[in-house]
Structure formats: C-alpha cells, structure tokens
Amino acid sequence: MLSIMHVNYNTLRNYIFDLMRSQKSEEGTISPVLKKRKNGDFKSTSYNEVSNNNIGGYNSNFERTSNEDLCKGLLKEDPKCMVSQVGVYTDPLDSSMVVKDGYQWRKYGQKVTRGNPYPRAYFRCSFAPSCAVKKKVQRSLQDRSILVATYEGEHNHAHPYEKVAVPNISRNDRSIPCSVTNKGSAPMVILDLTQQGSFQPELEKSFSEIDSPEFQKLLMEQMASSFTINQCFTNVLANAISAKIFHVPAAQN
DNA sequence: CGTGTTTGACCAGCGC
DNA sequence: GCGCTGGTCAAACACG
Numbered sequence: 001m002l003s004i005m006h007v008n009y010n011t012l013r014n015y016i017f018d019l020m021r022s023q024k025s026e027e028g029t030i031s032p033v034l035k036k037r038k039n040g041d042f043k044s045t046s047y048n049e050v051s052n053n054n055i056g057g058y059n060s061n062f063e064r065t066s067n068e069d070l071c072k073g074l075l076k077e078d079p080k081c082m083v084s085q086v087g088v089y090t091d092p093l094d095s096s097m098v099v100k101d102g103y104q105w106r107k108y109g110q111k112v113t114r115g116n117p118y119p120r121a122y123f124r125c126s127f128a129p130s131c132a133v134k135k136k137v138q139r140s141l142q143d144r145s146i147l148v149a150t151y152e153g154e155h156n157h158a159h160p161y162e163k164v165a166v167p168n169i170s171r172n173d174r175s176i177p178c179s180v181t182n183k184g185s186a187p188m189v190i191l192d193l194t195q196q197g198s199f200q201p202e203l204e205k206s207f208s209e210i211d212s213p214e215f216q217k218l219l220m221e222q223m224a225s226s227f228t229i230n231q232c233f234t235n236v237l238a239n240a241i242s243a244k245i246f247h248v249p250a251a252q253n
Numbered sequence: 254c255g256t257g258t259t260t261g262a263c264c265a266g267c268g269c
Numbered sequence: 270g271c272g273c274t275g276g277t278c279a280a281a282c283a284c285g
Contacts, residue, residue: 107258109277122276126257136276 087146097121097137099149105135116141131156 088099097110097119105123112119118139125131133153140146 106256108279110259111275111277114274120275 084151086149086151087140088149089145090147097139097147099135099137099147101149103133103155113138118144125155127155127157 086099086101090099097107104126106126107121107123109122110119111122116138118141120136120138123135123137125133125135133151133155135152136150138148138150140148
C-alpha cells in the first residue's frame, strides 16, 4: 500500500508540475481548460477528470467555486513565485501539522489566523537559504481532517526520494487517487494519507524490488483485496454501475 | 553540542 | 495615525 501511495504521489506531482508549466506558458491568457470552464463544460476539463477520482471512498467537503472565482484565483498567482495548494487527509485527532511530501522542512513560525481556529504553521525548506521554497500548513475549516499546505516557489534541488525505483505510470492514467477542488485562490489537490499509511523513508529500500513479478503480483492482490474490503468503495462502485444502467437506452438492457 | 521546535515580540501592509 | 492581521525573527527550550 505504501508503494501504491508513493507511485501515486510521484505521478500526481509530475502531473501538477506539468499542469502548472502549461498554465505558465499561456503567458497570462486564460488556458483552454479555463475557457472550457467559462462555457460551463466542467465535465470535459482535465481538472474534473482528476476530481472524479475520490480517495478511498472519501468525498471532498469543499464546494466547487464559480468559474469566475477560479479564473480570478489563477490570475492572482504571482508569475514570479509559483503558488500551489495541496490538501492532505490526516487524522483529525493528530495535532501535528506535518504534511509528508518527501522534502525536509524547518518550522519557523506558527500563527492563529482570523477566521480559522486552527493555527497556521510556517515552514522553510531545510536547504534554505539556497532553496527559498516556503510552505504554510493549516487545517481546513470545512473539514478538519484535511491539512491544507500552500507551497510558494519551486525547489532548486532534487527530490530526496526521486532516486527510488518506481514503475512508470502514464500521466494520463485516470486512476490517480486524488481529488481537485477549486476552493480558494488556486485549484487544490487533495491526497489521502490516512488509509494507506504515510510515506516512511526507512522503507525506501523495499521500493527497489517493486519491479519484480512477485512484487507486482502481490501488489495486484493487495489492491484487489483492499477494494473488496473497503465497503465504501464497493458501495460507490455499485451506485456508479446502477446509475450507468439507468441511463442506458432500454434496447441495450 | 548540534539541530529542530516553540512562542512571544516585532515588522510591514492595509483599511479606516 | 491607529488598529488589525499575516508573516518573520530570535531567544529559550527540547531532544538525540
């Protein structure tokens, strides 16, 4: 399960970076994605395709903002300083403000902000001052099980776990276990770290065996069993199938 | 002793 | 100018 989560994390990270690069390349113009949204065609956007993949039966409590709000949010982004938001499901009882993204962070402050009873923690990349990336972490007001991490800037060094050998997964793979919401100033990706455990560096060694057929087989069995064990997932799947059936013309039944 | 965290103080920006 | 707020600093502290 840790392997799956790690693979998904890397895939998702690359996906987000690609997304942000493509938005930057638009040079201030509204991207085709947003143009589509302007036309109200939410279902055809790549954001929505990802957002349909809710995590382990979880559904985000965030409401999708209007198209106009989304455009404002994206346009507010500082072109010189890439800002991204990531929501991570954690144990609501866990008071630690740790979002395990693989990088090493040094906490330099904590504040209680207006409108949110949960404190906001400020982190700097441990490679500072050579790496000026900052991170703000605050528990979501809407769903206290979500930690919202706001990243400012881009790391100018390699990811600490980038050397880990993982299978290649197409970036168009729609099985990314995440959801994307548009609440706030920028689209936010929500990952679930509660059900699959969290990434532990000490387990890094085991990833080197991930390409072996034995491991792949075990992985498939684990995935299959986790799907059948997860009652919420089977319920959602059943609902989706039945909904599909009801929309199919009678001739095909 | 080195490193990381905590937390009150301080500063800058903003609205009135 | 004043007060509020978010962000940062830095001394004190904890921990291995």
